[in-house]
Amino acid sequence: MKATIYDVAKEAGVSIATVSLVINGKGKISKERREEIRGIMMRMGYKPSMIASALTGKKTYALGLLVPDISNPFFAEIARAVEDEGQRHGYSVFICSTDNKDEKVGHYAALLQQKNVDGVIIGTGIRELSVLDPLLHGGVPIAFLAREFRSVEVPSVVVDDYAGGAAAAEHLIALGHRRLAVLAEQDSISSSRERVRGFKQALEAVGITLDPALVLSSAIKESKASALALMRGEHPPTGIFCCNDLLAIGALQAAKEMGIRIPHDCSIIGFDDTVLASVTDPPLTTIAQPIEQMGQIAVQLLVRKIGRPGERPERIVLRPELSIRQSSMAPQTEIS
């Protein structure tokens, strides 16, 4: 039913080798023949099968994108940037949501290598690096996006998470806050660890120590409950740094439930600057990541790696930026 290279060869009265050459613009085919064969392909609606050509040494022009959850706006925006930049280089992308579970990462790693993808972008947290073995041993190029593992030499784009955490702290300090809390992601997520570290260091730089009891790791579904725990303590914080916008939203909801006014009673800072940040009540002060740029660079690095596997992998660090909205202000109430 679908035309194959044999059909167009027969129609053109040439061998399939010749047709293959014109498809790939190789060899020296007379101009007329070339034009004629092109015309026949058009007329027959012939498109070479990518799986057949992939089997004969060419690429599959497919990429995998591993993220914790495509429905999380941050990763959805990343995915769009990756998709667009991928298209620009001729690649399609498979979405792979891992829920930050090694088990799912491993599953997708095996699957993607079985599917012979040309490369995979890894933007998900991983505990045990060995779950990537199917990719690493299978010779599938990878690039890290917004996550990284210094132990392995792989191209990566990250935002300076440490600096971002520090910027959040400095903003809060400048506003006059002293008693601060942190809502972090799981510990397996390197970016989250760095943000907390930067936040903590910046506090210590001005002589404030972060109360360990006020640093909570939380899954996104439990962000509200975690924030409630933070706010219900004996000495509630006057400001909370949340390691992503979604966690910040949980904090916002917790505050609303407890009748705590944001930012009057407590300041909240997020991280990411997704669409969400501009629509919350109140709009969220957050540390903005250059999302589109990160996605673009990730595919550029990966594509380069695919092209020249031997080259030394690059590591690109982008600067996050404080975006001030209405969820932060100077502390108003004196909390005993």
Place this chain on the structure above:
Amino acid sequence: MKATIYDVAKEAGVSIATVSLVINGKGKISKERREEIRGIMMRMGYKPSMIASALTGKKTYALGLLVPDISNPFFAEIARAVEDEGQRHGYSVFICSTDNKDEKVGHYAALLQQKNVDGVIIGTGIRELSVLDPLLHGGVPIAFLAREFRSVEVPSVVVDDYAGGAAAAEHLIALGHRRLAVLAEQDSISSSRERVRGFKQALEAVGITLDPALVLSSAIKESKASALALMRGEHPPTGIFCCNDLLAIGALQAAKEMGIRIPHDCSIIGFDDTVLASVTDPPLTTIAQPIEQMGQIAVQLLVRKIGRPGERPERIVLRPELSIRQSSMAPQTEIS
């Protein structure tokens, strides 16, 4: 470098045919041989190449998902549901953002058929159905999701958009509104047209006619500007029905810019009930779609179609539901 079926055959001292049989659990292989070969595959880390097996008549186990924009939270949530349900049936999914442009739809249609995907879920607006020809003629099964074209017999899941639009109108009417406006999507989007039609009919049912000047189609990027146009008219509406949550957010922003208080001065209703609706200021009254269910059903229908191409395609209609939050209330101000 990667092990092939030949490597394991040699290692096991059998023919590749035998190995193939144990891979596929076919034929009658003695239990010991089967176990032994399984062990060897494990040890060598052998996984059959999906592209090779796809070339020999089997499926590629890849699906395409066409949506307007994966970074739009509604479609991101759809994508997650499609990905998960796809995995459950053994399929991976390619993301394809079309920006509702026929040109991109056509591009992806051709690309997906070249990649030999087993099926495509279409959740994007299309003006000229012929852009799907590469799929239709290529014999690639498709299913419509949240969009549809009655002219072609294809399995589809939709929400009763007409009823949803009517529900929005009824809510507003019950609240006491009489002068209403609509912020719609582009006309090529069937779901949007239906929502507007339902809204309008419900108004007419109680003797209110919708002023055509107060019905605007708007791209998402221009939603704020369009809402401003609506609100700046001589007789501004006391309520605006927006055909999706993102448009409603544009309206919220326009109101804020003009100093119009929501819901006191104007009620706003969205459609979709994505995460966004619960975090806006104020939280959005909206018509909720069963997003996860829609994604699941779409792949179930598609998978069924792939399995039994001859069967009569099903059409599943789900009910949307009014979700009341704080962006709607009885009209307060008397606007001349």
Place this chain on the structure above:
DNA sequence: CTGAAAGCGCTTACAG
């Protein structure tokens, strides 16, 4: 119960 052979739709040297 298992192997030899053809074939899927291409690409790539190698001849001529």
Place this chain on the structure above:
DNA sequence: CTGAAAGCGCTTACAG
């Protein structure tokens, strides 16, 4: 400038 042939990694009848 163009064709015959081998090969990519599998699957599937067909023999035996």
